Amino acid sequence: MKMKIYHLSDLHLGARPPGRSEISHRQMVFTKLQETIDKARKEGVKFIVICGDIFHSNAVPGRVVSDFFEILLEAKGIHFVIIPGGGRIAEDEVFGHDAYTEDSLYRRVEVKKFLQAENISFLSPDEPQRVIDNVGFYGGFFDYPKAEKIVGCKYHIALLHGSFGNNEDYGEIFLDERILSxxxxxxxxxxxxxxxxxxxxxxxxxxxxxxxxxxxxATSGYVEVELPEKGMEDAVIKRVEFQDAPRYVYMKILGESDAEAFRSLDFLTTHVKISMYLEDYKDLIREKQAEYPDKIVLLDGCCIPKDRSKIAETIDEILYGNSTEIIIPEEHREEVRETILYGLWISSKKSDFENFLRNLFGLD
Ligand SMILES: [Mn+2]
Structure with missing residues (x-):
């Protein structure tokens, strides 16, 4: 028999998102969590794992914590395996959010009773492993799981919180095949x-x-994992997206195609931060802002004045037109346009432009 599990993380209950209230975020999380649980029930999923940052901080009110755990308690037949999170400032930081610190919310007396519930397993540095129905679960906290693997389990599942990947220069911990296997x-x-x-x-x-x-x-959602019969084939990983959840996007409006993309956004769910726009599109942005005041944010000084617009057109002609012999590869055009426009726009402050270039190309 194959086994299916659901994998969630980073619920951030208690966060106050830009343009929305803390309550609206929380209600959305609870609604989608309930839907996910209902789907898991229908599909006969036995385990839901949640990999940290369930709560935005260790100071969230008791009511928020108990409302969350009540939902899990209600979901009879499903076993939840959860770990604490952390890492608000530095990537490898074991503080922040719901990290397992001295003042961790998971140490509160009234929370402990939830963590001892029959269908909830909390893995922490104090107790990093657990066997449930012949499945071994192992927690890793900004590191590989430290616990020994338990002999005789049908499946072994690791839950890790932290920066993992192959970009060791950026402090990511490399998970090589030896560990993954x-x-x-x-x-x-x-x-x-x-x-x-x-x-x-x-x-x-x-x-x-x-x-x-x-x-x-970034889209909202979770992952469904189907584990095969032992040693047969790889796990099948499927991301499920919530189409009606909020989106947060950055945008530049430097030409007609950008403007069209902006116009066609679904402003009921989408929040936009405009990092740069040509003055020509000021009215368009004002119009949409009047209609959706909470959904559009402009960065300071992100308007490129009209007297530069003509130059922008010329740049577009060079980049996208057929009339010149300069051929700039498609994947670099946006970057070239942004660099030239930005350079012209802040040309009175040469040091800013230098900093912009240094940031853009990762120079120190
Ligand atoms: Mn997080």
């Missing part, structure tokens, strides 16, 4: 966008998006 599935939490980092390992991303993530259009 120890487990049937490695469920990760901490990064807020869905990301597969190995054949049997992925980040499920934030359950409900609640902040702007630069350069990425």
């Amino acid at each position: 120890e487990y049937d599935y490695v469920a990760l939490g901490h990064y807020h966008t869905f990301k597969r980092i190995g054949r049997n390992a992925c980040y499920s991303g934030a359950f409900i998006q609640f902040e702007y993530v630069a350069g990425r259009d």
